[in-house]
Amino acid sequence: xxxxxxxxxxxxxxxxxxxxxxxxxxxxxxxxxxxxxxxxxxxxxxxxxxxxxxxxxxxxxxxxxxxxxxxxxxxxxxxxxxxxxxxx
Numbered sequence: 001x002x003x004x005x006x007x008x009x010x011x012x013x014x015x016x017x018x019x020x021x022x023x024x025x026x027x028x029x030x031x032x033x034x035x036x037x038x039x040x041x042x043x044x045x046x047x048x049x050x051x052x053x054x055x056x057x058x059x060x061x062x063x064x065x066x067x068x069x070x071x072x073x074x075x076x077x078x079x080x081x082x083x084x085x086x087x088x
Contacts, residue, residue, distance in 0.1 A: 026069035047072050057083040
């Protein structure tokens with residue numbers, strides 16, 4: 001039987017305010033689904049930028065302040081830190 005996710009060679013560390021996760025590289029929404037497969041897939045997300053429910057506040061390595069971005073569009077990168085997520 002095959003695995004639900006393809007094997008990945010590129011792994012990143014996702015830092016959140018609560019803890020760190022070792023996750024596969026990809027768009028943030030897919031990474032969150034990988035971390036929490038029992039909740040994220042059942043959210044009210046459109047996965048194509050229309051609903052705007054997937055907004056997350058995060059800080060990039062070169063930024064001084066966190067910024068808000070759509071998790072369905074942003075690709076996880078090294079040094080990326082999540083500050084918080086939308087209420088949905």
